[in-house]
Amino acid sequence: xxxxxxxxxxxxxxxxxxxxxxxxxxxxxxxxxxxxxxxxxxxxxxxxxxxxxxxxxxxxxxxxxxxxxxxxxxxxxxxxxxxxxxxxxxxxxxxxxxxxxxxxxxxxxxxxxxxxxxxxxxxx
Numbered sequence: 001x002x003x004x005x006x007x008x009x010x011x012x013x014x015x016x017x018x019x020x021x022x023x024x025x026x027x028x029x030x031x032x033x034x035x036x037x038x039x040x041x042x043x044x045x046x047x048x049x050x051x052x053x054x055x056x057x058x059x060x061x062x063x064x065x066x067x068x069x070x071x072x073x074x075x076x077x078x079x080x081x082x083x084x085x086x087x088x089x090x091x092x093x094x095x096x097x098x099x100x101x102x103x104x105x106x107x108x109x110x111x112x113x114x115x116x117x118x119x120x121x122x123x124x
Contacts, residue, residue, distance in 0.1 A: 074100030
């Protein structure tokens, strides 16, 4: 059984300047690795500001993630970077590009992703 962590009504921002795509910072980073306890996440009503770093939200090998009514501001790379994982859904979210390369990057075989009633906003 997966434990569930609720993150609600919080603001997140990068604490260091972006260096490069291999040494990066993000406003909120969540991950799972084999051998660790599986945790699902509910992220609601948050501001995730990656404008001073690489990404806003980074999900690495995460499963069972529900993001609702959040504003996610991208850094140099992405608003959201998803590497592996699955069963990830975004509802009523705003993805804001500020000279960001792309709003969303999905790689490594991530599965079962959904975006419902979301807005993708460009800075120009």
